[in-house]
Amino acid sequence: MKKELHFERAEFAARVAAVKSEMGRRGIDILLLSEPANHNYLTGYNAYSFYTPQMVIVALNHDEPIWIGRFMDRISALMTTYLTDENIRAYSDRYVQSALSPYDFVADVAKELGGEKARIGVEMGGYYYSARAHADLVRALPLAQFVDADVLVNWIRIVKSPAEISIMRQAGRIADAMMERAIDTIEPGVRECDVAAAVYHQMMSGTPEFGGAYACTPPYLCIGERQIAPHAAWTDEPLPASTTINLELFGNRHRYQVNLSRSISVGKPASSYYKLADVVVEALNAGLESVRPGRTCSEVEDAFRHTLARHGFEKEARLGYSIGVGFPPAVGERTASLRKGDQTLLRPGMVFHMMPGLWLDDVGITITQSFAVTDRGHEPLTSTPRKLFVK
Amino acid sequence: MKKELHFERAEFAARVAAVKSEMGRRGIDILLLSEPANHNYLTGYNAYSFYTPQMVIVALNHDEPIWIGRFMDRISALMTTYLTDENIRAYSDRYVQSALSPYDFVADVAKELGGEKARIGVEMGGYYYSARAHADLVRALPLAQFVDADVLVNWIRIVKSPAEISIMRQAGRIADAMMERAIDTIEPGVRECDVAAAVYHQMMSGTPEFGGAYACTPPYLCIGERQIAPHAAWTDEPLPASTTINLELFGNRHRYQVNLSRSISVGKPASSYYKLADVVVEALNAGLESVRPGRTCSEVEDAFRHTLARHGFEKEARLGYSIGVGFPPAVGERTASLRKGDQTLLRPGMVFHMMPGLWLDDVGITITQSFAVTDRGHEPLTSTPRKLFVK
Known part of the structure; x- marks a missing residue:
């Protein structure tokens, strides 16, 4: 499958390193990114699929970001990102507009990376981080500590290469x-x-x-x-x-x-x-x-x-x-x-x-x-x- | 100014009445609608302006809906809705991407309509109702009771005229x-x-x-x-x-x-x-x-x-x-x-x-x-x- 990447791997690595450095400074273990522009910036991901829940997770203890999205968009993740297969996690159609929340799926990945008590950054003011998304995550991760990391990545994006x-x-x-x-x-x-x-x-x-x-x-x-x-x-x-x-x-x-x-x-x-x-x-x-x-x-x-x-x-x-x-x-x-x-x-x-x-x-x-x-x-x-x- | 309305006034009135009836059934005094399609459906409003906070409020004790948006979009509200001037409320540029929250402005209108202790419906899962929007409103209306009224209007929209x-x-x-x-x-x-x-x-x-x-x-x-x-x-x-x-x-x-x-x-x-x-x-x-x-x-x-x-x-x-x-x-x-x-x-x-x-x-x-x-x-x-x- 032909990869459609518009930047060198080293440039993506530098972007992720800058985000991790800022996370370290703020004491954030796991960053849950909802903003599609931030997905694109850190992984290359490009598809019009963010109208169903989609996240990119950056964890201090995990090398690559992890992309989470709907099962049918997994191919777009394979085609447009540099991520290895294990870092592309797709949830099934059972989670789409049903009683199940895709944020349960997101919470499971967050727990796998950082345990129950991680300090988790979220984008409180993002267009694709609804009041329900936040409520579902807080419910699924009752011991975690949530902090507002809105525009953390945006401030890194502000200087273009x-x-x-x-x-x-x-x-x-x-x-x-x-x-x-x-x-x-x-x-x-x-x-x-x-x-x-x-x-x-x-x-x-x-x-x-x-x-x-x-x-x-x-x-x-x-x-x-x-x-x-x-x-x-x-x-x-x-x-x-x-x-x-x-x-x-x-x-x-x-x-x-x-x-x-x-x-x-x-x-x-x-x-x-x-x-x-x-x-x-x-x-x-x-x-x-x-x-x-x-x-x-x-x-x-x-x-x-x-x-x-x-x-x-x-x-x-x-x-x-x-x-x-x-x-x-x-x-x-x-x-x-x-x-x-x-x-x-x-x-x-x-x-x-x-x-x-x-x-x-x-x-x-x-x-x-x-x-x-x-x-x-x-x-x-x-x-x-x-x-x-x-x- | 030429009005651009695509439905009869009676049709808008019937839509608002159906929403109020469902609000009554659920015991909701004030409905804060964030979804642009619901703004259009109930008021006619049509402009690509919802990327800054914009709300339509339906209150059981108030005849017309109230449109709230950014000062520069007030003209679009005058042109594309049937609302009277007093029901078009625009917040100033001071609220745009600054320390002030436009949701303080929204909360003030909600208080004016329903007092401090209203039962307020919000669209928890809407694309334009961020975690921060909800947090800001809850902070500004500490005595109000919030209930999830997501897709309340959407279920009325499902049958087309x-x-x-x-x-x-x-x-x-x-x-x-x-x-x-x-x-x-x-x-x-x-x-x-x-x-x-x-x-x-x-x-x-x-x-x-x-x-x-x-x-x-x-x-x-x-x-x-x-x-x-x-x-x-x-x-x-x-x-x-x-x-x-x-x-x-x-x-x-x-x-x-x-x-x-x-x-x-x-x-x-x-x-x-x-x-x-x-x-x-x-x-x-x-x-x-x-x-x-x-x-x-x-x-x-x-x-x-x-x-x-x-x-x-x-x-x-x-x-x-x-x-x-x-x-x-x-x-x-x-x-x-x-x-x-x-x-x-x-x-x-x-x-x-x-x-x-x-x-x-x-x-x-x-x-x-x-x-x-x-x-x-x-x-x-x-x-x-x-x-x-x-x-």
């Missing part, structure tokens, strides 16, 4: 191709759903050299009066002769995602809208130019905010967030944000989506930039010009 | 168009990612009369040796001159999803593979013909299994599950399954995806049918022929 940055550059090229395709497609009379169709086609087709993958969220096509509803669904309506569109698109390569937003005016926009675009680009560039290792996220946001304020504007939402490997429902790593007060120090290999959306009463504009922190500053991961597009 | 069935027929037509497009696209030398691209394009483009929406999972393109890995990701590889492909596709209209799987042989298949297809179709038809109101899910599975057994085959996974409105990560309602022992009585308006996949050592075949239970039997929701396709 050269191999990861290389994949994210490909994701960025896909995002550029998607934006170009969207701008080509947008015309008065074209249905909104057909713009979405073109964008999705390009997301998967990628480039002639490499294909793409599904992103962590749908693309956001905020058109006309729905411009001010950033997560709205598109409709069947044809585009009018004159409107404004905010597009947020996501290139995805091997589960690594790069975000890209632009505003597009159909028909000539008001001069005040051009002016708004100029302000956003100026503030975005000020933010980007302030990026360098050793600065804090808060300092970068400050550079942006000061420029914005000079023009009489302010932005309520945070300016950006760390991105990387992800699965639905969201790519955000839930670690550092580019926002006032975030004291995270920038380090080479960190990747952020800086997204200055400016929303006035009934129009909005969004011109964004995903970038990697480098030794001396930043590297943009997309090359779409930072400007308002007019069709 | 004529208006819902009508939307699901449209979703079925989109699924048919997607399958046709996939079969047209599949040729030796075409990259797997380009097959995915064509399928996605059709999913959103829909038909000339109506467009589509993103499904609850990516389409599954299980090609060659990955045929036996049902949730694998596609690759960049070109299709070989001879292979077999299992496609699971999802048409989606206004968040209602209809599933459709077919096997496609590139090049002439072995006669044993044709034979396997015949067996699956015969058993599928036997299952479908056994559907009528008053029968149990288990009896339908039995009709299928007996036919399969006559040919010497058996299937480990369940035969199907209830489908309807949904959001990522999965469309399954977590209610009735077509499986041995499920005593759910079939009723007109229920909708299932019957999916007899047969997996031998290294090949699999999957020919499925989504259907609605009618007064006398079943109505297929897709019209793609039930057969093995050969290109």
